[in-house]
Amino acid sequence: MKRVLFLSFVLLSSMIAYSSQAAIWYSQNFDGLAVGDVIGQDGWESIDSLTGGLGSLTVQSAVVHGSSGNALKAEAGQEVSRHFDPVHGGKQFLIIYFNKADNDAGNTLHLYLGKDVLAWPAGPVIRIGAQSGDPTKVGVHNGGDIVQAATFVPGQWHKIRIAVDYDALSYNAYFDGDLIAEGFAFRSNDHDALGWVMIGFDSGTGIQGYYDDIIMGDGDGADVTAVDSSGKLATTWASVKQ
Numbered sequence: 001m002k003r004v005l006f007l008s009f010v011l012l013s014s015m016i017a018y019s020s021q022a023a024i025w026y027s028q029n030f031d032g033l034a035v036g037d038v039i040g041q042d043g044w045e046s047i048d049s050l051t052g053g054l055g056s057l058t059v060q061s062a063v064v065h066g067s068s069g070n071a072l073k074a075e076a077g078q079e080v081s082r083h084f085d086p087v088h089g090g091k092q093f094l095i096i097y098f099n100k101a102d103n104d105a106g107n108t109l110h111l112y113l114g115k116d117v118l119a120w121p122a123g124p125v126i127r128i129g130a131q132s133g134d135p136t137k138v139g140v141h142n143g144g145d146i147v148q149a150a151t152f153v154p155g156q157w158h159k160i161r162i163a164v165d166y167d168a169l170s171y172n173a174y175f176d177g178d179l180i181a182e183g184f185a186f187r188s189n190d191h192d193a194l195g196w197v198m199i200g201f202d203s204g205t206g207i208q209g210y211y212d213d214i215i216m217g218d219g220d221g222a223d224v225t226a227v228d229s230s231g232k233l234a235t236t237w238a239s240v241k242q
């Protein structure tokens with residue numbers, strides 16, 4: 001009997017450990033990458049197959065989320081993607097921090113999520129700045145429409161969390177913890193699982209855009225905290241949700 005209890009405990013412990021490890025399947029704070037082009041590091045790629053001639057976002061240490069380390073910088077005409085294989089269905093989340101430090105009215109920072117083949121008509125699509133229809137707004141696609149859902153402060157870091165339901169083909173978006181989009185439709189329902197993310201901007205003038213602390217995983221990500229008070233990546237779970 002004691003042996004059965006012991007084995008049950010081991011099994012339960014391993015299941016809990018598996019669940020918590022399975023919840024987050026990608027995170028990147030860019031602190032361990034080399035300064036310079038992000039293309040060619042950690043699986044980050046050119047989007048030439050979609051739109052050729054665009055440059056690489058760069059890893060740099062001058063403007064970062066937190067007190068130290070690196071972040072990605074996006075300048076005009078720079079856009080990159082990262083694919084994930086296998087793709088992830090069901091309920092999935094993405095957390096990312098951005099800082100748009102320029103005030104140019106023609107500039108945007110993209111955040112596109114898709115399944116396998118890169119496409120501008122992606123699944124969840126967020127346009128920070130000009131392409132929202134207002135250079136000060138965060139625009140969230142609801143199908144083909146863009147909703148100006150939040151106002152960002154140039155030069156400040158903001159948190160975006162997208163919670164996607166790939167069975168319902170809809171998503172919620174949160175800006176600095178506030179719900180700004182609920183049950184929004186994908187731009188294209190071709191993207192019925194999470195298999196790539198694309199960031200940067202394919203145009204623009206004098207963009208100073210930054211991204212940092214990307215976390216992707218199963219569930220809605222509500223309990224995931226990316227950065228502790230010292231600025232170090234400290235992913236913690238208030239509860240195991242699987």
Ligand SMILES: [Ca+2]
Pocket residue numbers: 029030031064065068069070071212213
């Ligand atoms: Ca960082």
